[in-house]
Amino acid sequence: xxxxxxxKQQHAALTTLRRDIHAHPxxxxxxxxxxxxxADRLEAAGIExxxxxGRTGVVGxxxxxxxxxxxxxxxxxxxxxxxxxxxxxxxxxxxxxxHACGHDGHTTMLLGAAEHLARHPDFDGTVVFIxxxxxxxDGGGREMVEDGLFERFPMDAVFGLxxxxxxxxGSFAVHAGPVMASADRFDIEVLGHGAHAAMPHLGVxxxxxxxxxxxxxxxxxxxxxxxxxxxxxSVTQFHAGEAYNVIPDRARITGTVRxxxxxxxxxxxxxxxxxxxxxxxxxxxxxxxxxxxxxxxTINTPAEATVxxxxxxxxxxxxxxxxxxxPSMGAEDFAYFLHEKPGCYVWLGxxxxxxxxxxxxxxxxxxDAVIPTGVTYWVNLAQRLLAxxxx
Ligand SMILES: [Zn+2]
Ligand SMILES: [Zn+2]
Numbered sequence: 001x002x003x004x005x006x007x008k009q010q011h012a013a014l015t016t017l018r019r020d021i022h023a024h025p026x027x028x029x030x031x032x033x034x035x036x037x038x039a040d041r042l043e044a045a046g047i048e049x050x051x052x053x054g055r056t057g058v059v060g061x062x063x064x065x066x067x068x069x070x071x072x073x074x075x076x077x078x079x080x081x082x083x084x085x086x087x088x089x090x091x092x093x094x095x096x097x098x099h100a101c102g103h104d105g106h107t108t109m110l111l112g113a114a115e116h117l118a119r120h121p122d123f124d125g126t127v128v129f130i131x132x133x134x135x136x137x138d139g140g141g142r143e144m145v146e147d148g149l150f151e152r153f154p155m156d157a158v159f160g161l162x163x164x165x166x167x168x169x170g171s172f173a174v175h176a177g178p179v180m181a182s183a184d185r186f187d188i189e190v191l192g193h194g195a196h197a198a199m200p201h202l203g204v205x206x207x208x209x210x211x212x213x214x215x216x217x218x219x220x221x222x223x224x225x226x227x228x229x230x231x232x233x234s235v236t237q238f239h240a241g242e243a244y245n246v247i248p249d250r251a252r253i254t255g256t257v258r259x260x261x262x263x264x265x266x267x268x269x270x271x272x273x274x275x276x277x278x279x280x281x282x283x284x285x286x287x288x289x290x291x292x293x294x295x296x297x298t299i300n301t302p303a304e305a306t307v308x309x310x311x312x313x314x315x316x317x318x319x320x321x322x323x324x325x326x327p328s329m330g331a332e333d334f335a336y337f338l339h340e341k342p343g344c345y346v347w348l349g350x351x352x353x354x355x356x357x358x359x360x361x362x363x364x365x366x367x368d369a370v371i372p373t374g375v376t377y378w379v380n381l382a383q384r385l386l387a388x389x390x391x
């Protein structure tokens with residue numbers, strides 16, 4: 001492990017900072033305290049700082065040397081709307097809000113890297129530090145892109161990092177290609193005709209039609225997709241009726257679709273549309289189908305993934321970097337950045353995940369022991385990509 005000495009010296013201070021952010025979680029686009037904390041520290045370090053990019057996003061810029069090359073390094077700042085169950089002193093001070101995904105750690109590590117590079121600008125080019133809001137579903141990354149992130153701060157490539165429970169603490173997983181899935185949502189309304197439950201022939205039953213629909217939707221992935229294209233279609237809600245003896249007049253079905261390419265997303269949407277129409281005809285119900293695109297798939301570009309893996313190997317050794325870990329069907333807002341620029345999003349091991357220390361679990365906590373690893377990784381990545389000798 002080749003942690004920078006200067007970073008080691010910051011470990012205690014950065015741990016205090018991380019726990020302070022953990023104790024004060026803020027939800028999507030409401031990260032005012034966190035964003036101010038980040039921006040204030042960037043400014044205190046003498047870094048050019050821009051507030052309010054993509055609403056509550058913050059951008060810091062460090063320029064060194066003469067090279068036109070530029071890279072972006074990104075962290076996310078938001079927490080989740082859930083109740084923390086941890087009782088340690090830095091547990092959430094806000095009921096119903098929790099840093100259960102480690103964005104407190106991501107923010108801390110990127111801030112640590114920015115402060116280090118401000119003190120030691122031993123690179124040639126521009127490093128853009130991107131602190132994004134609203135990763136957990138509300139598209140803060142997209143908001144920053146739409147707010148002109150890449151026009152205002154031109155960069156050649158962009159890099160992300162997420163802690164990963166289940167991977168040994170301080171180890172890395174790097175994917176060349178898909179790493180996180182797309183996440184779409186669907187709403188289906190099945191409109192029948194209400195009736196007395198003892199006289200079904202006088203109505204049109206949306207419960208039976210909806211049940212057939214749920215079953216038929218399970219054939220989308222298994223019967224219409226190439227078996228080598230991974231995808232998930234999960235029905236997660238089925239609401240209908242209120243009484244034992246009433247056939248309701250409508251049912252509502254919702255769920256999520258995950259895939260690794262826009263082509264597969266389109267195939268799934270088309271198949272679902274067809275099935276909704278067919279079930280409607282077969283069961284004499286009116287089916288309203290609404291498919292909503294969410295985060296696209298997060299796809300690392302191979303050249304950038306290779307560099308990230310090399311930087312990680314130089315830091316933690318050959319055995320500490322895996323390139324064979326399966327992608328996750330979870331989704332990631334970083335996808336919007338990778339839609340615009342080449343880049344790579346890596347996983348940093350958070351430890352075994354014992355005692356509920358897994359993402360989005362009420363007993364999760366970011367592992368402070370890995371802070372120096374994450375900070376050094378960012379510093380080394382910037383130095384490698386903007387090496388003075390390569391100018
Ligand atoms: Zn999360
Ligand atoms: Zn997360």
